[in-house]
Amino acid sequence: MRGITAWEDDPLSSSAAAPVERPVPDLSHPGLGLSVVGRQPAAQTYPRGTAGFRYWSAADSLARAVGYWRRVVPGGLRWHTGRPLVVDLDAGNDLNAYYDRQELCFFHAEVRGVTVYSGESPDVLCHELGHALLDAIRPQIWNAASIEVASFHESFGDISAILSALELRSLRDDVLANTGGRLARSSRVSRLAEQLGWAIRQSHPDAVDADCLRNAVNSFFYRQPESLPPMAPASALSSEPHSFSRVFTAAWLESLAGMAEARGTGAGALASAALDAGRLLVAAVGTARIASNYYAQIAAGLLAADERLMGGEFRAAIRRAFVGRGILAMSSAAAIAAGTKPRGAGQRGRRPDRLPTIDVPVDGRAYGLRLRRLLVEAPLGATRWSASSAALDLGPLAPATPDRASRAFVEDLLRRGRVDTASLDRRAADMPRGGRTTHVLVREGRRVRLARRLVHARPGA
Ligand SMILES: [Zn+2]
Incomplete structure (x- = not known):
């Protein structure tokens, strides 16, 4: 076999001792x-640590992710721009990766004598590809001013990494053997981006999980993100989208x-099951109301899609997982079971191109x-x-109002320095743009609008 x-x-x-032939x-x-981006090296086997190896290893991961999602999404789906998605496997020095609607971008950094390439990790590659895929299915959520919606984008990225990994038979066998057949136990599939996590831990020991960047097996119970602190060690939830994504x-x-x-x-x-789980998720994303409690909307959408597509199998x-974590109140789950579907959960159709806009008063000073x-x-x-x-004590939790959800989102972004404000200030326009910004202020006549530029694989530092 001629392969890579x-x-x-x-x-x-821990179990990835050596690269495999593909x-x-x-x-x-x-x-x-x-x-x-760049010249394609000849398709052959290369030693680890070479650009040729990284090219073909990344191509293999990305092709696996696209191959999975293609079997799950509606036929004819295209990337947001309608053009092939550009992939830059090494765009410079950083411990991060991003998707900005035009391309997937990866970086490298030297940490304790090891050069870590984010574009060498299947987890990071398939996470970023997940952002692009979600943006193709549901572009309306890209600019939504909601912590929970932004967090879902991150969760979808991690889910994309998990589902892409499970495409490999060898990995499924290994994980089932090492968890006693229980996928909900910590494993090489639930531990995402171990190497990037290790690299970050060398300078910020409490910023990431102890064994990886983010572990999909954890004990976080749902909280309204508007009520969470803007920052917390990895052992606690914060309103930062990568942190809050872990609940979903x-x-x-x-x-x-x-x-x-x-x-x-x-x-x-x-x-x-992994194939059908992806189908249900895509169906839920296609119909769920883009509300401030978006997790509950998606969970309700999963239950409704399961009734519609799988006869409730x-x-x-689904109920046990999402009710157990407080993402879906018991009363909402019961209403879906009784056939009084929460609005938006099961209906096709109405897809506003743009969410209602709201003026948020910001004291810019x-x-x-x-x-x-x-x-x-x-x-x-x-x-x-x-x-x-669910509320922490009893019964369902009223979602944050659109006004409160938007203001909390904007305040969080500004406090973290995530907004590129160059359009407001000529002096700022001359300054180099930091790698930390995810949003930009766009002038529209006399008004200024907040727009997203990109999503990162982890909080930019
Ligand atoms: Zn991300």
Whole structure:
């Protein structure tokens, strides 16, 4: 076989002893094609640590992710721009990666004598590809001014990494053997981006999990993100989207584990459950209301999609996982079971191109800006039939109002220095743009609008 060598899993994953032989990957899927920057090295095996190895290993991961999602999404889906997605495997010095609607960008950094390439990790590659895929399915959420919606984007990235990894038979066998057949236990699949996590831990020991960047097996219970602190060690939840994403990812992995067990035992049952889990997720994303409690909307959408597409086969697994974490209030789950579907959960159709906009008063002086009001895309408000998350004490939790959710989102961004304000200030325009900004202020006549530029694989530092 003429082939290449590639990582099956993160380079620092405990079980990934060595790269494996793989067939030459194809990146030319119609509508979902990828175009890697630079000259393509000849397709052959290269030693680890070479650019040729990194090229083909990354291509193998990305082709696997696209191959999975293509079987799950509606036919004819295209990237946001309608053109092949550009992939830059080494765009300079950083410990991060991002998607900005045009390209997936990866970086390198030297840490304790090791050069860490974020574009060498299948987990990071498939996380970023997940952002691009979600943006293709549901572009409306890109600019939504909501912590929970932004956190779902991160969770979807991690879910993309998990589902892409489970495409490999060898990995499914290994994980089932090492967890006693329980996917909801910590494993090389739940531990995401071990090497990037290690690199960050050398300078910020409490910024990431002890064994990886983010572990999808954790014990976080749902909280309204507007009420969380803006910053916390990895052992606690904060309103930072990568931190808060862990609640949804954990519930989702538990529901996948329950689905796999409902299908039987072994790698075959896991593969078929993983395929259907992706179908349900894509269906839920396509219909869920873009509200401030977006996790509950997606969970309700999963239950509704399961009724519609699977005849309720996975009802118990989904319910147990999302009700157990407080993402879905028991009353909302019961309403779906009784057939009074929360609005938006099961209906097709209405997809506003843009969310309702709202003026958020910002006292720009507090941030050194000449700005009184900012226009943002607010999440939708609650309706009588909207699904709810659970309160910490009793019963359902009223979602944050569009005004409160938007203001909390904007304040968080400004406090963390995530907004590129060059359009407001000529002096700032001459300054180099930091790698930390995710949003930009866009002048529209006399008004200023907040727009997203990109999503990172982890909080930029
Ligand atoms: Zn991300």
